[in-house]
Amino acid sequence: MPLRSRYKTSQWPRHGGQAAALLARFGLPPDHPIEDFSANLNPLGPPDWVPAWLERHVSELTRYPDVDYVAAREAIAAHHGVSRDQVLLTNGGGEAIFLAASLCAGGRAGVLTPTFNEYARALDGVGAEVCEISFTHPLDGLDAVFLCRPNNPDGGLLALVEVEALLARAAAADCRLIVDEAFIDLTVDEDANALPARLAAHPNLILLRSMTKFYTLPGLRLGYALASEALIAAMACRQPPWSVNQLAAGLVAPLLADSDFAARTQAWLTAERPRMQQALERRGLEVAPGATCFFLLRPGVALRRQGITAEVMLEWLLGGGILARHTHGYAGLDGEWLRLALRDERANHRLLKVLDACLR
Numbered sequence: 001m002p003l004r005s006r007y008k009t010s011q012w013p014r015h016g017g018q019a020a021a022l023l024a025r026f027g028l029p030p031d032h033p034i035e036d037f038s039a040n041l042n043p044l045g046p047p048d049w050v051p052a053w054l055e056r057h058v059s060e061l062t063r064y065p066d067v068d069y070v071a072a073r074e075a076i077a078a079h080h081g082v083s084r085d086q087v088l089l090t091n092g093g094g095e096a097i098f099l100a101a102s103l104c105a106g107g108r109a110g111v112l113t114p115t116f117n118e119y120a121r122a123l124d125g126v127g128a129e130v131c132e133i134s135f136t137h138p139l140d141g142l143d144a145v146f147l148c149r150p151n152n153p154d155g156g157l158l159a160l161v162e163v164e165a166l167l168a169r170a171a172a173a174d175c176r177l178i179v180d181e182a183f184i185d186l187t188v189d190e191d192a193n194a195l196p197a198r199l200a201a202h203p204n205l206i207l208l209r210s211m212t213k214f215y216t217l218p219g220l221r222l223g224y225a226l227a228s229e230a231l232i233a234a235m236a237c238r239q240p241p242w243s244v245n246q247l248a249a250g251l252v253a254p255l256l257a258d259s260d261f262a263a264r265t266q267a268w269l270t271a272e273r274p275r276m277q278q279a280l281e282r283r284g285l286e287v288a289p290g291a292t293c294f295f296l297l298r299p300g301v302a303l304r305r306q307g308i309t310a311e312v313m314l315e316w317l318l319g320g321g322i323l324a325r326h327t328h329g330y331a332g333l334d335g336e337w338l339r340l341a342l343r344d345e346r347a348n349h350r351l352l353k354v355l356d357a358c359l360r
């Protein structure tokens with residue numbers, strides 16, 4: 001089925017964190033208590049000082065933000081070692097995706113699947129033809145390729161050498177490479193922050209970042225794009241004015257300066273991820289190789305032989321108060337896998353207890 005019709009016809013909620021729709025689907029009351037493992041947010045956030053900061057700055061809502069977001073963009077530029085004109089501040093990583101896609105209006109773009117559905121939706125919205133491609137697919141005739149690194153929904157992190165090979169092929173085909181790094185700060189990898197330094201040599205590269213996941217501020221909406229000055233200018237003129245609110249823009253510099261929060265997040269990930277992966281595998285689940293703050297998994301062969309499918313597990317988990325993310329609408333997964341967030345030790349322990357009860 002072509003990508004377009006698959007995401008448009010899905011009867012399942014399009015994103016994680018949509019408890020009400022799933023509870024209704026499985027006939028559970030709307031007040032059924034749940035722990036949300038369907039949205040991938042940093043369980044350590046937001047940083048402790050954020051509520052007091054917001055209170056102190058709330059009176060700023062009575063004026064318009066700086067339409068050019070100079071201070072926020074300078075903080076991001078300094079953080080990544082690029083120039084301010086290579087930074088576009090956006091209303092979440094989501095807006096950055098839609099602005100990058102708008103550069104392909106009326107053209108053709110490749111999406112490395114299975115992956116986040118919003119690339120296809122954004123491309124479709126600007127009349128671009130969406131092609132599901134694999135890494136070896138020729139890039140000639142494509143205006144851009146979307147790569148999610150680490151990838152949602154499996155958490156796989158394409159090696160830097162492979163990204164570089166893809167970049168070289170994209171340059172030769174006069175095609176842009178758009179890398180969504182929404183989860184890169186929630187990834188255990190020494191090269192996690194290597195791509196911004198490649199922008200100088202690769203004018204066809206666009207990087208998209210989210211600050212909502214790492215800092216646990218999805219309701220505030222904060223993200224940005226990094227690219228050549230020309231591509232940033234092209235995206236900026238498609239962005240509505242004041243797209244990012246005053247409080248979100250003001251938080252950029254203090255958030256980026258909080259190195260203690262970043263270090264604590266890395267420590268949690270490094271300890272908790274392998275511990276949970278082993279615990280899930282010990283319970284007979286097949287876990288896709290990944291490097292970030294969520295797991296793509298399905299019942300292993302032995303469980304599947306007993307008739308335990310991902311959908312059965314989804315329903316059991318929901319009954320036990322655990323909201324998992326279905327994979328309907330993901331090319332090649334089609335509901336046969338589930339995605340579960342990595343949370344703090346207490347919540348992860350609760351998940352394992354519910355899983356034990358389900359699989360007993």
Ligand SMILES: Cc1ncc(COP(=O)(O)O)c(C=O)c1O
Pocket residue numbers: 091092093094095097116148152180182183209210211212213218222223
């Ligand atoms: C891969 C990926 N990119 C971008 C986003 C958008 O993030 P934000 O909340 O910053 O808009 C998401 C949200 O789920 C995502 O999964």
